[in-house]
Amino acid sequence: MRIGEVARRSGVSVRALRYYEQQGLLTSQRTAGGQREYADDAVGRVRFFQQLYAAGLSSRRIAELLPCVDTGTTTAAQRTMLDDERARIAERIAALHTALDRLDDLIVAADARSA
Amino acid sequence: MRIGEVARRSGVSVRALRYYEQQGLLTSQRTAGGQREYADDAVGRVRFFQQLYAAGLSSRRIAELLPCVDTGTTTAAQRTMLDDERARIAERIAALHTALDRLDDLIVAADARSA
DNA sequence: CTTGACTCTGACGTCAACGTCAGGTTCTAG
DNA sequence: CTAGAACCTGACGTTGACGTCAGAGTCAAG
Known part of the structure; x- marks a missing residue:
C-alpha cells in the first residue's frame, strides 16, 4: 500500500505519516524508486497512534511504549x-x-x- | 489580592494570569501605581479555566462561553x-x-x- | 513513450499557551 | 528613607504536530 492510500484509510495526512516515521513510530519498505510501501497493519497502527495522541500522549512517549506492543517484551x-x-x-x-x-x-x- | 498570591493559590504562573487577561478571561482592578488587584473569586475562576483547558477547550472558546457563567444569559x-x-x-x-x-x-x- | 497523478526530500511556516529576559517602577518592612 | 521583593510592559523564544511550498523523481494507463 502506498502512502496516499494509508492516509485516506486512516484519516490522517500524508505529511503526518512521514512525521510518524521520523519519530520512529511507523516503518515501511521502499520500492526500487524510493517510494514508501506499507504493510496492511499500518492503518490500524496509525489509528492506534491517533487514540493515544487524543489521550494526550506525546510521540516520544508512544515511541517508548511501542516495544511493549511490537516485541511483547x-x-x-x-x-x-x-x-x-x-x-x-x-x-x-x-x-x-x-x-x-x-x-x-x-x-x-x-x-x-x-x- | 496581588498577582503573585493568585498565582500561588491557583497553581499557575504569573505569566499565565497576564495571558488570561489578554485573552479576556480574567479582569482586575489596578492600584494607583498600576499593579493588578484581584477579587477573591479569581482563584476559583483560574481553577475553572484550568479544568476547561485540561478538557481541551481553547482560550477563545472559553471566552465565548464566559458570558453564560458571568451574566447568566x-x-x-x-x-x-x-x-x-x-x-x-x-x-x-x-x-x-x-x-x-x-x-x-x-x-x-x-x-x-x-x- | 508520454502524460498526469502520485511521491520524494528538504526547509520554512503556523498556532496555542505560555517561558524568559530586559529595563524600569511600585510596594512594604524595618 | 532605603533596600529588596514583587510588579509592570513589551518583545522574542519554545514546543509539538503537523501544513505548505519548491523542485525533482516515479508509477500506471493508454
Whole structure:
C-alpha cells in the first residue's frame, strides 16, 4: 500500500505519516524508486497512534511504549511508564468529567431560564 | 489580592494570569501605581479555566462561553456552543477510555508474562 | 513513450499557551 | 528613607504536530 492510500484509510495526512516515521513510530519498505510501501497493519497502527495522541500522549512517549506492543517484551522502566500513563489518563478522564459537569450546570441553568 | 498570591493559590504562573487577561478571561482592578488587584473569586475562576483547558477547550472558546457563567444569559449561539463542547468532551472521554483499555491490555499481557 | 497523478526530500511556516529576559517602577518592612 | 521583593510592559523564544511550498523523481494507463 502506498502512502496516499494509508492516509485516506486512516484519516490522517500524508505529511503526518512521514512525521510518524521520523519519530520512529511507523516503518515501511521502499520500492526500487524510493517510494514508501506499507504493510496492511499500518492503518490500524496509525489509528492506534491517533487514540493515544487524543489521550494526550506525546510521540516520544508512544515511541517508548511501542516495544511493549511490537516485541511483547516489557522492561521495568516500560512497566513504570505504562502505569504512569495509565494514571495520567485516568486523571484526564476525571478532569473531563468535572468539566462536563460544569457545562451541564450551565446548560441546566440556561434551560431553567428559558422554560 | 496581588498577582503573585493568585498565582500561588491557583497553581499557575504569573505569566499565565497576564495571558488570561489578554485573552479576556480574567479582569482586575489596578492600584494607583498600576499593579493588578484581584477579587477573591479569581482563584476559583483560574481553577475553572484550568479544568476547561485540561478538557481541551481553547482560550477563545472559553471566552465565548464566559458570558453564560458571568451574566447568566445564554443566547441561542451560546447554547449551541455549550452543546457542541459537551459533545466534544464526551467524545474525548470515550477516546481516553479506549486508550486506557489499550494500555490495560499491555499491562495485563506484561503481568501474564512475568507471572 | 508520454502524460498526469502520485511521491520524494528538504526547509520554512503556523498556532496555542505560555517561558524568559530586559529595563524600569511600585510596594512594604524595618 | 532605603533596600529588596514583587510588579509592570513589551518583545522574542519554545514546543509539538503537523501544513505548505519548491523542485525533482516515479508509477500506471493508454
